[in-house]
Amino acid sequence: MKLHDIQQGFKDTILDPETAEAENEAFRNIFKSDTGISLENRFKVYRNNVIRSLTDVVLAALPMTKKLAGEKFLEQAVRAYVTQNLPDKADLTLYGITFPAFIATYEPARSLPYIADLTRLEWAWEAAYYAADDQALDPDELAAIDEDSLPDLRFTPRSSFALIDSDYPLDEIVDFCRNTPDGKFTLHDRGCKLMVLRPYLKVQIHKLDDHEFTLLSALQEGKTIHEAAALIDEDDDDFDLAAFLQKHLIRGTFASHSLEK
Amino acid sequence: MTSAKDMTQNTSFPVAPLRAAGIGLRAKHYEDILTDLPAIGWIEVHPENYFGGGTHRHYLAKAREFYPLSLHAVGLSLGSDKPVDEEHMKQFKALIDLFEPFQISDHASWSASGNAHLNDLLPLPYTKETIKRLCGNIDRVQNYFGRTILIENPSSYLSYTIDEMPEYEFMNDIAKRTGCHILLDVNNIYVQSVNHGFDPYHYIDNITPEPVREIHLAGHTERAFDDGTILVDTHNRPVRDEVWDLYEHTIARFGSVPTLIEWDGDIPPLSELVGESDKAQAIIDRHMKTQDKTHEAA
Incomplete structure (x- = not known):
């Protein structure tokens, strides 16, 4: 029996002891x-x-x-x-x-x-x-960009970055799992939007509001700041693009930026 | 002017072990080893656990500042009837370049068949065909890394009627053909001797001494079946007395060879693991003393 067939038969027998190979006399006889x-x-x-x-x-x-x-x-x-x-x-x-x-x-x-x-x-x-170890984008790198070009900026998120959109309150589940030794969990009827990120060694889970989630999703897809911001209703008073960028530059959400069209 | 030798001695990055006995470093002991800095000769890890970034690489880099390192692979599947996975070698090589290990090793076994990786070190029949396949893969890896690797004798719970030679002859032969070195796992020899019914001392006495560059010791467990007991290489308890006896015999034959205590399941406090490595070191020291006395008498 060739090595190839022996290894194939060995694998099949491990996965299913009732398999034909295990019953096969020629295969049994090699052991x-x-x-x-x-x-x-x-x-x-x-x-x-x-x-x-x-x-x-x-x-x-x-x-x-x-x-x-x-x-x-x-x-x-x-x-x-x-x-x-x-x-x-x-x-x-x-x-x-x-x-x-x-x-x-x-x-x-x-x-x-x-x-x-x-x-x-x-x-x-x-x-x-x-995720691969990478560096957060240094906010100083953005200082040199002239104001007219800012809408054309694109950001590449860190290698550890992920977005989660759920119909369930995962943030409450995380809190329960981490902070309640035992007891019963009550599942509230609401969804949540989360960002997972490892700025250095510790993985973080951040709760996002709807605007943040929309912007980050768009940036992740490679859209420019202008294109991402256009997805949000301009009459919405809760929305502050500058504050959003500052927050995520401080958190280390992005790895790099580019001005390529 | 500083000679190359002086530079090696002055480096803060230890290259070769000063003490023969070392331990397998596992995540549970990352903090403790850096705090205690125990008097062990070297550390060994599975490279596969460091292919990703983050915490594991961070701690390994810290520990590497204090101890020589051996990278002991479990994923090359050298005995499979197919060439070694290129991507795996590439990731492994990146770690070698980063951490500069003094030894690199994997096993005389197989894990992959077709597209499936079975995550265990499965036994090979000791035939001329296997020698050809295994040596082809060892050559491939040694050429890719540009250095000699060590091959470990595995534990096994099955043996083959189609074997054309005993395992020790198979190990000697692959070392001779490829120039690879041998990592002799004394516990694996003991486990196999019980599972397959052979004399483990006879096995040790028939291994060619020159290529033996590392020894492994670990604990094993009995698994009872309705028709008998199989010893399983579980790495989850202290080294058994029978294995220490066999180790004494091994050191008497091969001399002071870097020896590692492996402990992967139910991992004890670091001090207990270091205690096991001290036991191995004491056996080596005792043997070296006896040898010195013999030389003096002669």
């Missing part, structure tokens, strides 16, 4: 059974190593979901995800980032409608935690 322990039990060790380690990788990114949905429930869901979605590379930094889409259609999670958005937030946090 010794010298100390009296069955092939099935020996494969169980590998199955456990593979599924357990991958499940742990995904679970480690979901501490808040674990607290709200319960450890046992989440572990079952993650196991189901892992068996259907093996990693395609050895770099597991973002392995599990497609879990939110999985849990959104996972039948047993139907009674927890907020769970897909919560896992989306947790993965944005995880992606920010491992």
